[in-house]
Amino acid sequence: MEGLYSGETMGPMPVKFSIQQLSTFYGSVQALRSLSMDVATNRILGVIGPAGSGKTSFLRTLNRLNDLLPDFRVEGRVLLDGSDIYGPDTDPVLLRRRIGMVFAMPVPLPMSIYENLVYGPKLTGIRDYQRLGEIVEKSLRAAYLWDEVKDRLNLPALRLSGGQQQRLCLARTLALGPEVILLDEPSSGLDPISTARIEEALAELKSSYTIILVTNNTKQASRVADETAFFLMGELVEIGPTEKIFTAPGDSRTEDYVTGRFG
Amino acid sequence: MRLSPRLTQAFVVSLLGLATAVTLVILIFVIVFILRKGLPAIDMEFLFTKPQDMGRAGGILPTIVASVLLPLIAVAIAAPLGVSTAVYLTEYTRESRVTRLIRFGADCLAGIPSILFGLFGFIFFVTILQMGWSLLSGGLTLALMILPTIIRTTEEAIRAVPNSYREVSTSLGATRFRTTAKVVLPNALPGIVTGIMLGVGRSIGETAAVIFTAGSSLRMPSSIFDSARTMSVHFYILAREGLSSEKAYGTAAVLIISVLAVNMVAYGLMNRFIRKRS
Numbered sequence: 001m002e003g004l005y006s007g008e009t010m011g012p013m014p015v016k017f018s019i020q021q022l023s024t025f026y027g028s029v030q031a032l033r034s035l036s037m038d039v040a041t042n043r044i045l046g047v048i049g050p051a052g053s054g055k056t057s058f059l060r061t062l063n064r065l066n067d068l069l070p071d072f073r074v075e076g077r078v079l080l081d082g083s084d085i086y087g088p089d090t091d092p093v094l095l096r097r098r099i100g101m102v103f104a105m106p107v108p109l110p111m112s113i114y115e116n117l118v119y120g121p122k123l124t125g126i127r128d129y130q131r132l133g134e135i136v137e138k139s140l141r142a143a144y145l146w147d148e149v150k151d152r153l154n155l156p157a158l159r160l161s162g163g164q165q166q167r168l169c170l171a172r173t174l175a176l177g178p179e180v181i182l183l184d185e186p187s188s189g190l191d192p193i194s195t196a197r198i199e200e201a202l203a204e205l206k207s208s209y210t211i212i213l214v215t216n217n218t219k220q221a222s223r224v225a226d227e228t229a230f231f232l233m234g235e236l237v238e239i240g241p242t243e244k245i246f247t248a249p250g251d252s253r254t255e256d257y258v259t260g261r262f263g
Numbered sequence: 264m265r266l267s268p269r270l271t272q273a274f275v276v277s278l279l280g281l282a283t284a285v286t287l288v289i290l291i292f293v294i295v296f297i298l299r300k301g302l303p304a305i306d307m308e309f310l311f312t313k314p315q316d317m318g319r320a321g322g323i324l325p326t327i328v329a330s331v332l333l334p335l336i337a338v339a340i341a342a343p344l345g346v347s348t349a350v351y352l353t354e355y356t357r358e359s360r361v362t363r364l365i366r367f368g369a370d371c372l373a374g375i376p377s378i379l380f381g382l383f384g385f386i387f388f389v390t391i392l393q394m395g396w397s398l399l400s401g402g403l404t405l406a407l408m409i410l411p412t413i414i415r416t417t418e419e420a421i422r423a424v425p426n427s428y429r430e431v432s433t434s435l436g437a438t439r440f441r442t443t444a445k446v447v448l449p450n451a452l453p454g455i456v457t458g459i460m461l462g463v464g465r466s467i468g469e470t471a472a473v474i475f476t477a478g479s480s481l482r483m484p485s486s487i488f489d490s491a492r493t494m495s496v497h498f499y500i501l502a503r504e505g506l507s508s509e510k511a512y513g514t515a516a517v518l519i520i521s522v523l524a525v526n527m528v529a530y531g532l533m534n535r536f537i538r539k540r541s
Protein backbone atom coordinates (compact mmCIF):
# COMPACT_ATOMS: atom_id res chain seq x y z
CA MET A 1 0.00 0.00 0.00
CA GLU A 2 2.83 2.31 0.89
CA GLY A 3 4.51 1.82 -2.46
CA LEU A 4 1.32 2.26 -4.41
CA TYR A 5 0.26 5.42 -2.73
CA SER A 6 3.53 7.22 -2.32
CA GLY A 7 4.53 6.41 -5.89
CA GLU A 8 1.23 7.62 -7.23
CA THR A 9 0.50 10.98 -5.67
CA MET A 10 3.32 12.14 -3.49
CA GLY A 11 5.46 12.51 -6.55
CA PRO A 12 7.96 15.27 -5.93
CA MET A 13 7.00 15.87 -2.28
CA PRO A 14 9.96 14.64 -0.27
CA VAL A 15 9.17 12.03 2.35
CA LYS A 16 9.52 13.19 5.98
CA PHE A 17 8.64 9.98 7.74
CA SER A 18 8.96 6.61 6.17
CA ILE A 19 7.23 4.06 8.37
CA GLN A 20 7.95 0.43 7.70
CA GLN A 21 6.11 -2.51 9.25
CA LEU A 22 5.72 -0.64 12.50
CA SER A 23 4.22 -2.59 15.38
CA THR A 24 4.08 -1.39 18.96
CA PHE A 25 3.21 -3.15 22.18
CA TYR A 26 2.29 -2.14 25.71
CA GLY A 27 3.48 -5.24 27.50
CA SER A 28 1.46 -7.93 25.80
CA VAL A 29 -1.14 -5.56 24.31
CA GLN A 30 -0.44 -4.78 20.70
CA ALA A 31 -1.46 -1.22 19.77
CA LEU A 32 -0.17 -0.89 16.20
CA ARG A 33 -0.15 -3.73 13.68
CA SER A 34 2.53 -3.61 11.04
CA LEU A 35 1.90 -0.11 9.76
CA SER A 36 3.62 1.01 6.57
CA MET A 37 3.22 4.47 5.13
CA ASP A 38 5.04 7.61 4.06
CA VAL A 39 4.38 11.08 5.44
CA ALA A 40 5.09 13.91 3.02
CA THR A 41 7.09 16.98 4.00
CA ASN A 42 5.21 20.24 4.62
CA ARG A 43 1.76 18.80 4.34
CA ILE A 44 -0.96 18.03 6.81
CA LEU A 45 -1.66 14.36 7.32
CA GLY A 46 -4.97 13.74 9.03
CA VAL A 47 -5.33 10.56 11.06
CA ILE A 48 -8.85 9.39 11.77
CA GLY A 49 -10.32 6.31 13.36
CA PRO A 50 -12.50 5.26 16.26
CA ALA A 51 -11.33 5.42 19.88
CA GLY A 52 -8.76 2.75 20.64
CA SER A 53 -7.64 2.39 17.04
CA GLY A 54 -4.06 3.36 17.89
CA LYS A 55 -3.94 7.01 16.77
CA THR A 56 -2.41 8.30 20.00
CA SER A 57 -0.03 5.36 20.15
CA PHE A 58 1.07 6.21 16.61
CA LEU A 59 1.93 9.82 17.49
CA ARG A 60 3.70 8.89 20.69
CA THR A 61 5.78 6.41 18.76
CA LEU A 62 6.93 9.08 16.33
CA ASN A 63 8.43 11.33 19.02
CA ARG A 64 9.48 8.41 21.22
CA LEU A 65 7.35 9.70 24.07
CA ASN A 66 6.29 6.16 24.85
CA ASP A 67 9.88 5.49 25.83
CA LEU A 68 8.73 6.78 29.23
CA LEU A 69 6.60 3.67 29.68
CA PRO A 70 8.59 0.76 31.04
CA ASP A 71 6.71 -1.95 29.13
CA PHE A 72 6.57 -0.27 25.75
CA ARG A 73 8.16 -2.05 22.77
CA VAL A 74 8.59 -1.20 19.10
CA GLU A 75 9.11 -3.45 16.05
CA GLY A 76 9.75 -2.26 12.51
CA ARG A 77 11.31 0.99 11.45
CA VAL A 78 10.49 4.69 11.52
CA LEU A 79 12.77 6.73 9.28
CA LEU A 80 12.92 10.49 9.74
CA ASP A 81 14.69 12.07 6.79
CA GLY A 82 16.06 8.61 6.08
CA SER A 83 17.50 7.75 9.47
CA ASP A 84 15.93 5.36 11.95
CA ILE A 85 14.61 7.23 15.00
CA TYR A 86 14.87 4.03 17.03
CA GLY A 87 18.40 3.41 15.78
CA PRO A 88 21.41 3.53 18.09
CA ASP A 89 22.56 6.92 16.75
CA THR A 90 19.37 8.73 17.68
CA ASP A 91 19.21 10.66 20.93
CA PRO A 92 15.51 10.76 21.84
CA VAL A 93 15.94 14.09 23.65
CA LEU A 94 17.29 15.76 20.50
CA LEU A 95 14.69 13.97 18.39
CA ARG A 96 11.86 15.47 20.44
CA ARG A 97 13.15 18.96 19.77
CA ARG A 98 12.63 18.29 16.07
CA ILE A 99 9.19 16.77 16.57
CA GLY A 100 6.83 18.90 18.61
CA MET A 101 3.64 17.57 20.12
CA VAL A 102 0.33 19.07 21.19
CA PHE A 103 -1.70 16.85 23.49
CA ALA A 104 -5.43 16.23 23.49
CA MET A 105 -5.98 18.04 26.77
CA PRO A 106 -4.13 21.35 26.97
CA VAL A 107 -1.45 20.99 29.62
CA PRO A 108 0.10 24.34 30.46
CA LEU A 109 2.89 23.86 32.95
CA PRO A 110 2.09 25.65 36.22
CA MET A 111 4.23 28.66 35.46
CA SER A 112 3.70 31.91 33.59
CA ILE A 113 2.74 32.14 29.93
CA TYR A 114 6.21 33.43 29.15
CA GLU A 115 7.94 30.65 31.08
CA ASN A 116 5.87 28.04 29.27
CA LEU A 117 6.95 29.42 25.93
CA VAL A 118 10.66 29.68 26.69
CA TYR A 119 10.79 26.28 28.41
CA GLY A 120 11.91 24.45 25.27
CA PRO A 121 14.20 27.17 23.84
CA LYS A 122 15.99 27.52 27.18
CA LEU A 123 16.66 23.79 27.22
CA THR A 124 18.51 24.17 23.95
CA GLY A 125 20.74 26.74 25.58
CA ILE A 126 19.17 29.97 24.32
CA ARG A 127 19.65 32.51 27.12
CA ASP A 128 19.62 35.80 25.27
CA TYR A 129 16.67 37.79 26.58
CA GLN A 130 15.95 39.53 23.30
CA ARG A 131 16.17 36.34 21.28
CA LEU A 132 13.74 34.63 23.67
CA GLY A 133 11.39 37.60 23.36
CA GLU A 134 11.39 37.25 19.59
CA ILE A 135 10.67 33.54 19.80
CA VAL A 136 7.79 34.18 22.20
CA GLU A 137 6.17 36.79 19.98
CA LYS A 138 6.63 34.83 16.78
CA SER A 139 5.19 31.62 18.25
CA LEU A 140 2.24 33.39 19.82
CA ARG A 141 1.44 35.17 16.58
CA ALA A 142 1.62 31.92 14.63
CA ALA A 143 -0.78 30.31 17.11
CA TYR A 144 -3.19 33.29 16.86
CA LEU A 145 -2.78 34.07 20.54
CA TRP A 146 -0.49 37.11 20.57
CA ASP A 147 -3.17 39.79 20.66
CA GLU A 148 -4.95 38.14 23.56
CA VAL A 149 -1.96 37.73 25.87
CA LYS A 150 0.72 40.17 24.78
CA ASP A 151 0.07 42.45 27.77
CA ARG A 152 0.10 39.72 30.39
CA LEU A 153 2.86 37.31 29.58
CA ASN A 154 3.61 36.95 33.29
CA LEU A 155 0.16 35.64 34.07
CA PRO A 156 0.10 32.03 35.29
CA ALA A 157 -0.76 30.02 32.20
CA LEU A 158 -3.40 28.08 34.12
CA ARG A 159 -5.55 31.21 34.27
CA LEU A 160 -6.14 31.20 30.51
CA SER A 161 -9.34 29.77 29.07
CA GLY A 162 -9.32 26.25 27.62
CA GLY A 163 -9.11 27.48 24.04
CA GLN A 164 -6.31 29.89 24.89
CA GLN A 165 -4.47 27.16 26.77
CA GLN A 166 -4.55 24.89 23.74
CA ARG A 167 -3.22 27.65 21.49
CA LEU A 168 -0.56 28.32 24.10
CA CYS A 169 0.42 24.67 23.87
CA LEU A 170 0.62 25.00 20.10
CA ALA A 171 2.74 28.15 20.46
CA ARG A 172 4.96 26.39 23.00
CA THR A 173 5.54 23.63 20.49
CA LEU A 174 6.29 26.14 17.72
CA ALA A 175 8.80 27.86 19.99
CA LEU A 176 10.93 24.73 19.78
CA GLY A 177 11.45 25.44 16.10
CA PRO A 178 10.47 21.86 15.22
CA GLU A 179 10.30 20.29 11.77
CA VAL A 180 7.27 18.19 12.54
CA ILE A 181 4.21 18.98 14.65
CA LEU A 182 2.11 16.15 16.04
CA LEU A 183 -1.35 17.11 17.23
CA ASP A 184 -3.51 14.66 19.18
CA GLU A 185 -7.16 15.68 18.92
CA PRO A 186 -6.19 19.27 19.70
CA SER A 187 -9.73 20.54 19.62
CA SER A 188 -11.54 17.70 21.36
CA GLY A 189 -12.36 19.87 24.39
CA LEU A 190 -12.77 23.17 22.58
CA ASP A 191 -15.65 25.30 21.37
CA PRO A 192 -16.14 25.87 17.62
CA ILE A 193 -14.49 29.30 17.66
CA SER A 194 -11.34 28.09 19.37
CA THR A 195 -11.32 25.13 17.00
CA ALA A 196 -11.54 27.45 14.00
CA ARG A 197 -8.61 29.47 15.34
CA ILE A 198 -6.47 26.35 15.64
CA GLU A 199 -7.41 25.18 12.17
CA GLU A 200 -6.57 28.61 10.76
CA ALA A 201 -3.18 28.48 12.41
CA LEU A 202 -2.51 25.00 11.05
CA ALA A 203 -3.37 25.99 7.50
CA GLU A 204 -0.69 28.68 7.63
CA LEU A 205 1.84 26.52 9.38
CA LYS A 206 1.94 23.75 6.85
CA SER A 207 4.13 25.74 4.48
CA SER A 208 6.97 25.37 6.95
CA TYR A 209 6.11 22.29 9.00
CA THR A 210 5.12 18.72 8.45
CA ILE A 211 1.94 18.28 10.44
CA ILE A 212 0.25 15.11 11.61
CA LEU A 213 -3.20 15.83 12.96
CA VAL A 214 -5.04 13.12 14.83
CA THR A 215 -8.68 13.98 15.07
CA ASN A 216 -11.83 12.29 16.28
CA ASN A 217 -13.75 14.68 14.08
CA THR A 218 -13.81 13.50 10.49
CA LYS A 219 -15.08 16.90 9.33
CA GLN A 220 -11.95 18.49 10.74
CA ALA A 221 -9.78 16.11 8.74
CA SER A 222 -11.73 16.85 5.58
CA ARG A 223 -11.33 20.60 6.20
CA VAL A 224 -7.61 20.80 6.89
CA ALA A 225 -5.79 17.62 5.90
CA ASP A 226 -4.03 17.15 2.56
CA GLU A 227 -3.82 13.42 3.05
CA THR A 228 -5.84 11.31 5.42
CA ALA A 229 -5.09 7.97 7.02
CA PHE A 230 -7.79 5.77 8.49
CA PHE A 231 -6.84 3.58 11.43
CA LEU A 232 -8.88 0.70 12.75
CA MET A 233 -7.91 -1.58 15.62
CA GLY A 234 -4.24 -0.79 15.27
CA GLU A 235 -4.17 -1.27 11.51
CA LEU A 236 -3.80 1.27 8.77
CA VAL A 237 -6.84 0.55 6.65
CA GLU A 238 -6.22 3.19 4.05
CA ILE A 239 -4.22 6.32 3.34
CA GLY A 240 -4.72 8.71 0.43
CA PRO A 241 -5.55 12.26 -0.60
CA THR A 242 -8.20 13.56 1.75
CA GLU A 243 -10.72 14.09 -1.00
CA LYS A 244 -10.38 10.52 -2.18
CA ILE A 245 -10.73 9.12 1.34
CA PHE A 246 -13.91 11.07 1.86
CA THR A 247 -15.52 10.67 -1.55
CA ALA A 248 -14.20 7.47 -3.05
CA PRO A 249 -12.53 5.37 -0.36
CA GLY A 250 -10.97 2.14 -1.47
CA ASP A 251 -12.13 0.13 1.53
CA SER A 252 -15.70 -0.36 2.68
CA ARG A 253 -14.67 0.05 6.34
CA THR A 254 -13.34 3.51 5.54
CA GLU A 255 -16.55 4.37 3.81
CA ASP A 256 -18.60 3.19 6.77
CA TYR A 257 -16.51 5.31 9.10
CA VAL A 258 -16.45 8.56 7.13
CA THR A 259 -20.13 8.38 6.37
CA GLY A 260 -20.89 7.78 10.03
CA ARG A 261 -22.32 4.34 9.49
CA PHE A 262 -19.71 2.80 11.69
CA GLY A 263 -20.84 0.60 14.50
CA MET B 264 -35.25 1.21 61.08
CA ARG B 265 -33.58 2.76 58.07
CA LEU B 266 -32.63 6.39 58.03
CA SER B 267 -33.31 8.45 54.99
CA PRO B 268 -30.23 9.43 52.96
CA ARG B 269 -30.65 13.02 54.10
CA LEU B 270 -30.76 12.09 57.76
CA THR B 271 -27.75 9.80 57.36
CA GLN B 272 -25.93 12.62 55.65
CA ALA B 273 -26.76 15.06 58.42
CA PHE B 274 -25.76 12.51 61.04
CA VAL B 275 -22.39 11.84 59.42
CA VAL B 276 -21.68 15.51 58.94
CA SER B 277 -22.40 16.29 62.56
CA LEU B 278 -20.20 13.39 63.69
CA LEU B 279 -17.34 14.69 61.59
CA GLY B 280 -17.91 18.20 62.88
CA LEU B 281 -17.94 16.92 66.43
CA ALA B 282 -14.66 15.07 65.92
CA THR B 283 -13.10 18.22 64.52
CA ALA B 284 -14.38 20.27 67.42
CA VAL B 285 -13.03 17.79 69.99
CA THR B 286 -9.63 17.82 68.30
CA LEU B 287 -9.56 21.59 68.28
CA VAL B 288 -10.63 21.89 71.89
CA ILE B 289 -7.96 19.45 73.08
CA LEU B 290 -5.31 21.23 71.05
CA ILE B 291 -6.29 24.65 72.33
CA PHE B 292 -6.57 23.33 75.89
CA VAL B 293 -3.01 21.97 75.83
CA ILE B 294 -1.60 25.14 74.35
CA VAL B 295 -3.51 27.47 76.66
CA PHE B 296 -2.63 25.35 79.70
CA ILE B 297 1.08 25.48 78.99
CA LEU B 298 1.09 29.13 77.98
CA ARG B 299 -0.81 30.16 81.12
CA LYS B 300 1.65 28.37 83.34
CA GLY B 301 4.69 29.31 81.30
CA LEU B 302 4.19 32.83 80.00
CA PRO B 303 4.65 34.51 83.42
CA ALA B 304 8.15 33.05 83.60
CA ILE B 305 9.17 34.53 80.25
CA ASP B 306 10.92 37.87 80.13
CA MET B 307 14.00 39.30 78.45
CA GLU B 308 16.27 37.87 81.10
CA PHE B 309 14.76 34.40 80.66
CA LEU B 310 15.27 34.46 76.92
CA PHE B 311 18.68 36.08 76.73
CA THR B 312 20.75 34.93 79.71
CA LYS B 313 22.41 31.73 80.77
CA PRO B 314 20.90 29.46 83.40
CA GLN B 315 22.18 29.71 86.96
CA ASP B 316 22.29 27.02 89.59
CA MET B 317 21.43 24.13 87.21
CA GLY B 318 18.47 25.98 85.85
CA ARG B 319 16.79 26.98 89.10
CA ALA B 320 17.50 30.57 88.22
CA GLY B 321 18.54 32.63 85.23
CA GLY B 322 17.49 32.12 81.64
CA ILE B 323 17.60 29.45 78.94
CA LEU B 324 19.62 31.05 76.14
CA PRO B 325 21.99 28.10 75.50
CA THR B 326 19.04 25.69 75.25
CA ILE B 327 17.33 27.95 72.71
CA VAL B 328 20.51 28.00 70.65
CA ALA B 329 20.79 24.22 70.87
CA SER B 330 17.14 23.82 69.86
CA VAL B 331 17.78 25.91 66.76
CA LEU B 332 21.07 24.24 65.81
CA LEU B 333 20.11 20.64 66.34
CA PRO B 334 17.10 20.54 64.00
CA LEU B 335 19.08 22.57 61.48
CA ILE B 336 21.87 20.01 61.48
CA ALA B 337 19.39 17.15 61.30
CA VAL B 338 17.49 18.69 58.39
CA ALA B 339 20.65 19.74 56.58
CA ILE B 340 21.65 16.08 56.56
CA ALA B 341 18.29 14.37 56.19
CA ALA B 342 16.60 16.62 53.62
CA PRO B 343 19.11 16.22 50.76
CA LEU B 344 19.46 12.49 51.47
CA GLY B 345 15.75 11.90 51.83
CA VAL B 346 14.67 13.95 48.83
CA SER B 347 17.34 12.35 46.63
CA THR B 348 16.27 8.89 47.74
CA ALA B 349 12.64 9.67 47.02
CA VAL B 350 13.48 11.09 43.59
CA TYR B 351 15.51 8.03 42.81
CA LEU B 352 12.77 5.67 43.94
CA THR B 353 10.02 7.43 42.01
CA GLU B 354 11.63 8.87 38.89
CA TYR B 355 14.64 6.72 38.21
CA THR B 356 13.74 3.15 39.06
CA ARG B 357 10.97 0.83 38.14
CA GLU B 358 8.85 -0.60 40.89
CA SER B 359 10.68 -3.75 41.96
CA ARG B 360 11.38 -5.93 44.95
CA VAL B 361 14.26 -3.65 45.89
CA THR B 362 12.19 -0.45 45.89
CA ARG B 363 9.48 -2.18 47.90
CA LEU B 364 12.10 -3.37 50.37
CA ILE B 365 13.49 0.15 50.77
CA ARG B 366 10.01 1.52 51.30
CA PHE B 367 9.20 -1.20 53.81
CA GLY B 368 12.45 -0.45 55.62
CA ALA B 369 11.62 3.24 55.75
CA ASP B 370 8.18 2.52 57.17
CA CYS B 371 9.64 0.25 59.85
CA LEU B 372 12.26 2.82 60.74
CA ALA B 373 9.55 5.45 61.12
CA GLY B 374 7.83 3.30 63.73
CA ILE B 375 10.83 2.68 65.97
CA PRO B 376 10.67 4.41 69.38
CA SER B 377 13.04 7.34 69.54
CA ILE B 378 14.87 6.02 72.57
CA LEU B 379 16.21 3.20 70.39
CA PHE B 380 17.58 5.80 67.99
CA GLY B 381 19.15 7.44 71.01
CA LEU B 382 20.76 4.20 72.04
CA PHE B 383 21.99 3.54 68.53
CA GLY B 384 23.35 7.09 68.24
CA PHE B 385 25.09 6.72 71.56
CA ILE B 386 26.77 3.47 70.59
CA PHE B 387 27.57 4.37 67.00
CA PHE B 388 28.22 8.11 66.81
CA VAL B 389 29.17 8.94 70.37
CA THR B 390 31.21 5.86 71.17
CA ILE B 391 32.39 4.01 68.06
CA LEU B 392 32.95 7.08 65.88
CA GLN B 393 34.16 8.94 68.97
CA MET B 394 32.16 12.05 68.29
CA GLY B 395 31.32 12.25 71.96
CA TRP B 396 28.18 13.94 73.24
CA SER B 397 27.86 16.69 70.70
CA LEU B 398 25.46 18.60 68.48
CA LEU B 399 26.88 16.58 65.59
CA SER B 400 26.10 13.21 67.20
CA GLY B 401 22.64 14.47 68.09
CA GLY B 402 22.05 15.94 64.65
CA LEU B 403 23.09 12.73 62.91
CA THR B 404 20.86 10.67 65.17
CA LEU B 405 17.89 12.95 64.58
CA ALA B 406 18.64 12.89 60.84
CA LEU B 407 18.32 9.10 60.86
CA MET B 408 15.11 9.41 62.81
CA ILE B 409 13.39 11.87 60.46
CA LEU B 410 14.81 10.43 57.24
CA PRO B 411 11.99 7.91 56.69
CA THR B 412 9.33 10.58 57.09
CA ILE B 413 11.05 12.85 54.60
CA ILE B 414 11.48 10.02 52.12
CA ARG B 415 7.86 8.91 52.34
CA THR B 416 6.25 12.36 52.25
CA THR B 417 8.49 13.39 49.35
CA GLU B 418 7.62 10.20 47.52
CA GLU B 419 3.91 10.86 47.97
CA ALA B 420 4.32 14.46 46.84
CA ILE B 421 6.24 13.41 43.74
CA ARG B 422 3.69 10.75 42.88
CA ALA B 423 0.95 13.37 43.09
CA VAL B 424 2.54 15.45 40.30
CA PRO B 425 0.41 14.77 37.22
CA ASN B 426 2.12 12.54 34.72
CA SER B 427 1.03 14.88 31.95
CA TYR B 428 3.54 17.45 33.25
CA ARG B 429 6.34 14.94 32.81
CA GLU B 430 5.12 14.10 29.32
CA VAL B 431 4.90 17.75 28.29
CA SER B 432 8.36 18.50 29.62
CA THR B 433 9.79 15.45 27.89
CA SER B 434 8.04 16.30 24.64
CA LEU B 435 9.64 19.74 24.79
CA GLY B 436 13.08 18.17 24.71
CA ALA B 437 13.87 17.95 28.39
CA THR B 438 16.02 15.16 29.79
CA ARG B 439 14.72 13.22 32.75
CA PHE B 440 16.97 15.23 35.02
CA ARG B 441 15.66 18.56 33.71
CA THR B 442 12.10 17.37 33.96
CA THR B 443 12.67 16.35 37.55
CA ALA B 444 14.40 19.60 38.46
CA LYS B 445 12.16 22.05 36.63
CA VAL B 446 8.73 20.43 36.74
CA VAL B 447 8.47 17.53 39.18
CA LEU B 448 10.25 18.97 42.21
CA PRO B 449 8.72 22.48 42.04
CA ASN B 450 5.28 20.93 41.89
CA ALA B 451 6.05 18.54 44.72
CA LEU B 452 7.62 21.27 46.83
CA PRO B 453 4.65 21.92 49.13
CA GLY B 454 4.56 18.23 50.05
CA ILE B 455 8.32 18.06 50.45
CA VAL B 456 8.35 21.09 52.71
CA THR B 457 5.58 19.54 54.77
CA GLY B 458 7.71 16.44 55.25
CA ILE B 459 10.72 18.51 56.24
CA MET B 460 8.63 20.57 58.65
CA LEU B 461 7.35 17.39 60.26
CA GLY B 462 11.01 16.47 60.69
CA VAL B 463 11.84 19.86 62.16
CA GLY B 464 8.93 19.62 64.55
CA ARG B 465 9.92 16.15 65.63
CA SER B 466 13.55 17.25 66.09
CA ILE B 467 12.64 20.27 68.20
CA GLY B 468 10.47 18.21 70.48
CA GLU B 469 12.64 15.11 70.68
CA THR B 470 14.09 14.32 74.08
CA ALA B 471 15.10 10.69 74.48
CA ALA B 472 17.23 10.46 71.35
CA VAL B 473 18.88 13.79 72.08
CA ILE B 474 19.79 13.30 75.71
CA PHE B 475 21.83 10.19 74.79
CA THR B 476 23.66 11.80 71.90
CA ALA B 477 23.93 15.56 72.36
CA GLY B 478 24.15 15.25 76.11
CA SER B 479 22.85 17.84 78.52
CA SER B 480 25.60 20.38 79.03
CA LEU B 481 24.21 23.75 80.02
CA ARG B 482 27.14 25.65 78.56
CA MET B 483 26.74 27.65 75.39
CA PRO B 484 27.95 25.41 72.53
CA SER B 485 30.76 27.01 70.54
CA SER B 486 30.88 24.41 67.76
CA ILE B 487 28.96 21.39 66.54
CA PHE B 488 31.45 19.22 68.43
CA ASP B 489 30.24 20.56 71.77
CA SER B 490 27.63 18.95 73.93
CA ALA B 491 24.48 21.02 74.39
CA ARG B 492 21.09 20.84 76.02
CA THR B 493 17.95 21.51 73.98
CA MET B 494 14.81 23.09 75.41
CA SER B 495 12.99 19.77 75.51
CA VAL B 496 15.85 18.11 77.38
CA HIS B 497 16.05 21.10 79.69
CA PHE B 498 12.34 20.89 80.39
CA TYR B 499 12.60 17.18 81.04
CA ILE B 500 15.51 17.59 83.48
CA LEU B 501 13.96 20.55 85.28
CA ALA B 502 10.71 18.70 85.72
CA ARG B 503 12.16 15.32 86.63
CA GLU B 504 14.73 16.63 89.07
CA GLY B 505 12.11 18.97 90.51
CA LEU B 506 14.49 21.89 90.08
CA SER B 507 11.97 24.54 89.19
CA SER B 508 8.51 24.05 87.82
CA GLU B 509 8.28 27.74 86.99
CA LYS B 510 11.36 27.57 84.72
CA ALA B 511 10.16 24.24 83.34
CA TYR B 512 6.84 25.69 82.19
CA GLY B 513 8.59 28.81 80.89
CA THR B 514 10.81 26.57 78.76
CA ALA B 515 7.82 24.59 77.55
CA ALA B 516 6.01 27.78 76.56
CA VAL B 517 8.99 29.02 74.53
CA LEU B 518 9.19 25.60 72.90
CA ILE B 519 5.55 25.60 71.90
CA ILE B 520 5.70 29.14 70.58
CA SER B 521 8.76 28.28 68.48
CA VAL B 522 7.08 25.25 66.97
CA LEU B 523 3.98 27.29 66.13
CA ALA B 524 6.11 30.08 64.63
CA VAL B 525 8.17 27.71 62.49
CA ASN B 526 5.04 26.10 61.13
CA MET B 527 3.33 29.39 60.44
CA VAL B 528 6.31 30.76 58.54
CA ALA B 529 6.60 27.60 56.47
CA TYR B 530 2.88 27.64 55.75
CA GLY B 531 2.98 31.29 54.71
CA LEU B 532 5.94 30.81 52.40
CA MET B 533 4.24 27.80 50.83
CA ASN B 534 1.07 29.72 50.14
CA ARG B 535 2.95 32.52 48.45
CA PHE B 536 4.84 30.02 46.33
CA ILE B 537 1.66 28.28 45.21
CA ARG B 538 -0.19 31.50 44.48
CA LYS B 539 2.59 32.69 42.18
CA ARG B 540 2.19 29.65 39.97
CA SER B 541 -1.52 29.17 39.50
Ligand SMILES: Nc1ncnc2c1ncn2[C@@H]1O[C@H](COP(=O)(O)OP(=O)(O)O)[C@@H](O)[C@H]1O
Pocket residue numbers: 026029030031049050051052053054055056057058069
Ligand atom coordinates in the same frame (compact mmCIF):
# COMPACT_ATOMS: atom_id res chain seq x y z
N1 LIG C 1 -0.30 3.19 28.34
C1 LIG C 1 -0.97 2.13 27.81
N2 LIG C 1 -0.86 0.92 28.38
C2 LIG C 1 -1.52 -0.14 27.87
N3 LIG C 1 -2.31 -0.08 26.80
C3 LIG C 1 -2.49 1.09 26.18
C4 LIG C 1 -1.82 2.27 26.66
N4 LIG C 1 -2.17 3.30 25.86
C5 LIG C 1 -3.00 2.79 24.93
N5 LIG C 1 -3.20 1.47 25.12
C6 LIG C 1 -4.03 0.58 24.29
O1 LIG C 1 -3.62 0.70 22.95
C7 LIG C 1 -4.73 0.72 22.08
C8 LIG C 1 -4.70 1.99 21.24
O2 LIG C 1 -4.94 3.11 22.07
P1 LIG C 1 -4.75 4.60 21.58
O3 LIG C 1 -3.47 4.68 20.84
O4 LIG C 1 -4.91 5.48 22.75
O5 LIG C 1 -5.96 4.77 20.56
P2 LIG C 1 -6.70 6.09 20.09
O6 LIG C 1 -5.81 7.25 20.33
O7 LIG C 1 -6.96 5.85 18.64
O8 LIG C 1 -7.97 6.17 20.84
C9 LIG C 1 -5.96 0.62 22.95
O9 LIG C 1 -6.36 -0.73 22.95
C10 LIG C 1 -5.48 1.02 24.32
O10 LIG C 1 -6.18 0.34 25.32
Ligand SMILES: [Mg+2]
Pocket residue numbers: 055056057184
Ligand atom coordinates in the same frame (compact mmCIF):
# COMPACT_ATOMS: atom_id res chain seq x y z
MG1 LIG D 1 -6.25 9.02 21.49
